[in-house]
Amino acid sequence: MKDTAPPPAPAEAGWFNRTVAGAGLTSALGDFCYETTTVMLPGLLAVLGIPAAALGLIEGIADAVAAFTKMVSGYIADKLGHRKLLVLLGYALTPVGQACLALATGWPLILLGRVVSWFGKGLRGPLRDAIVIQAVCAATRGRAFGFHRAADTVGAVAGPLIGVALLGWAESLGWEDAAAPFRFVLWLSLIPGVLAVLAFLTLVDDPQQSPNPALKFFASLRGLPPQFKRYLGAVGLFGIGDFSHSLLILAATSLLTPALGVVQAAQVAGLLYVGRNLVQVAVSYPVGVLADRHGHRVVLIGGYALGALTALLLILAFALALDSVAFLALIFGVAGLYVAVQEALESTVTAEMVQPEALTLSYGALGTVNGVAKFISSASVGVLWTAVSPLAAFALAALCMAAGTAWLIRDQVGTPRMT
Numbered sequence: 064m065k066d067t068a069p070p071p072a073p074a075e076a077g078w079f080n081r082t083v084a085g086a087g088l089t090s091a092l093g094d095f096c097y098e099t100t101t102v103m104l105p106g107l108l109a110v111l112g113i114p115a116a117a118l119g120l121i122e123g124i125a126d127a128v129a130a131f132t133k134m135v136s137g138y139i140a141d142k143l144g145h146r147k148l149l150v151l152l153g154y155a156l157t158p159v160g161q162a163c164l165a166l167a168t169g170w171p172l173i174l175l176g177r178v179v180s181w182f183g184k185g186l187r188g189p190l191r192d193a194i195v196i197q198a199v200c201a202a203t204r205g206r207a208f209g210f211h212r213a214a215d216t217v218g219a220v221a222g223p224l225i226g227v228a229l230l231g232w233a234e235s236l237g238w239e240d241a242a243a244p245f246r247f248v249l250w251l252s253l254i255p256g257v258l259a260v261l262a263f264l265t266l267v268d269d270p271q272q273s274p275n276p277a278l279k280f281f282a283s284l285r286g287l288p289p290q291f292k293r294y295l296g297a298v299g300l301f302g303i304g305d306f307s308h309s310l311l312i313l314a315a316t317s318l319l320t321p322a323l324g325v326v327q328a329a330q331v332a333g334l335l336y337v338g339r340n341l342v343q344v345a346v347s348y349p350v351g352v353l354a355d356r357h358g359h360r361v362v363l364i365g366g367y368a369l370g371a372l373t374a375l376l377l378i379l380a381f382a383l384a385l386d387s388v389a390f391l392a393l394i395f396g397v398a399g400l401y402v403a404v405q406e407a408l409e410s411t412v413t414a415e416m417v418q419p420e421a422l423t424l425s426y427g428a429l430g431t432v433n434g435v436a437k438f439i440s441s442a443s444v445g446v447l448w449t450a451v452s453p454l455a456a457f458a459l460a461a462l463c464m465a466a467g468t469a470w471l472i473r474d475q476v477g478t479p480r481m482t
Contacts, residue, residue, distance in 0.1 A: 078203035079210070085266025086195050087214030089154065089259050094218030096256035097157050097180055099226040100164060100249060102336050104173070105313040106230075106329030107245040113170050119445010121174050122307035123438040125181035130434015132185030134427040146190040146423070147269045151260055153187025156180060158256030165249035168242075185434065189426035192410050194269050196422065204411045205359060209351020212407045216347060219340040222252065227333040234326055244326075287425060291416040293474050295432045298409065301367050301467025302436025304374065304460040305405075306444040311398060312336050314377055314453065315391050322386050331388060335395045342399030343406075350407050359412045360471070366404025367468040373398045374461035381453040409433075 108118055136149055160180030167173045192208075199207040226248045233244035315332035316325070323331065354362040376394045379385070409429060417425040440460065447456035 078199045078207045080198055082198040082267050083195060083207050083210065085262060086191055087211050088266065089263040090191075090211060090215035091218035091221075092255045092259035092262055093154055093157060094215050095222035096161060096218075096252050096259065097184070097222075098219040098340070099222035099252040100161060100180070101309055102223040102226055102312060102329075102333035103230070103245050103248055104164070104177075104309055105316055105332070106325070107164075107167075107242055107249075108170075108173070109316065109325050109329065110241040110245070111167075111169065113173075114449050116445045116449035117170050118309060118313060119307070119441045119443075119448065121170065121177050122309050123440070123442035123445070124174065125177040126307065126434045126441060127438035128178050128434075129181040129185030129188075130431045130438065132182050133189050133430030133434065136186045136190060136427060146194060147263075147267065150187040150190050150194070150267075151263055153183040153185070153190075154256070154260045154263060156183025156186070157259070158253040159183075161249055161253050161256060165246045185430065189423055189430050192426050193423040194267065196410065196414055197419070198268075201414075202355065204414060205351035205353075205355035205407070206348065207351070208407045208411055209348040209354075212351075212403065213344050213347035215406075216340050216343040216403075218255070220337055220344060222255070223333050223340065224337045226252065227330050227337070230326075230333070231330055287421060287428065288416055290474075291413065291425065294412065294416060294471075295428060297467050297470035297474060298429065299432045299436045299467075300470055301370065301464050302433050303439050303443075304463030304465075304467065305370060305437060305440055306374075306456075306460050307437065307441040308336070308339070308398065308402075310441065310444055310448075311339075311373075311377070311395070314380070315395075317453075318380060318384070318386050318391065319388070335388070335391055338392055339395040339399040339402075342396050343403040346400060346403045347407050350404050351411075354408055354411065359408050359415060363404060363408045363412055364468060364471050366401045366408065367464065367471060369397055369401035370405070371461050371464040371468060373401060374457045374464060377457040378454055378461065381457070 105118065136153075139145075139149070157180050160176040160178070160183070163172050163176030163179060167176065195207060195211055196204060229248045229251065230244050233247045236244075238244060312332045312335075315335050316328045319328035319331055322328075350362060350366075373394060376390075376397065380390060380394065385391070410426065413425050413429050414422060440463070444456040444460055447459060
């Protein structure tokens, strides 16, 4: 029988190549742009008088849009073979969304801006990940994705950190409009968003550009391996509890506002989020190395357990009305740990379960499950927070994340490691 195995990945001579480096730089610039928004948005909504329920619904709708876009983009890219072009379009939409947020005076334009940005995020995510994973060999996937996520998070650290500093400086200028300092920072964040597009255009090579015009969408979905479909169930259940970290920032802002006032509380919450991102930068590459040595699914289970712990710590903070910056820093640190594991390894576990020709579509399915779950999570946590209490909201999150962890453990038992 003729050997039809795919040719070795070009990265067998070394995983740190031009494509991995270029994708990392692009993601760093992209995260600089939209993570600045993540720390500005709760404060902007607070000064505009928009409640937590609206933030939860906005983030949930944006996540849902990104989710369905991921599925469609994976299918279109496999069918037409234009992955790089679609990734460029996805990155270009982020600064467009930022501009909508900077102009907003109420929730409708904020919703539009967030949807535009997250549509772009959904468009580029699976395709960029497929490009990166096909630029390295199987034995170094954890390292490559760990580096990529670390570089991605460097932007997520620099953007909010500079944004918080600029927010404090802008507020000292004495604007009559309380929202003006937030708008000022949002406008400046467009610059790295544009640079991200240029970086991907000039540095990243797509190692596979073969179109498949005969590809059938639903037939391809049905053909995905049963093991991968079970894995998606665990990811989805965990994701229903994995609320947007804009709500984590809002939680810190709410707990600190009585003592500090809303603007200073928003600044401190933004710095805590920067700390969360610093943790993610520090551990992303070691997480990848650990996963390459001991198994990606095993390490992912540990990350999921830390996600449940994050929600439990938030329950404790609200139950005791804690305004301790140190305790909140602990919560953000644990959140950084679990996000580092989740973002680095969900994609590599997927690559262990599916054939190379189904990889982009599988990433689309993974992104869709994650996005739908995040919509449910962010919307339900935000609504429960407003209608009942933060305790009820984060109790639901903890329960779902713990259940997703248990499902992944059950599926892992007796399953051989794949490479």
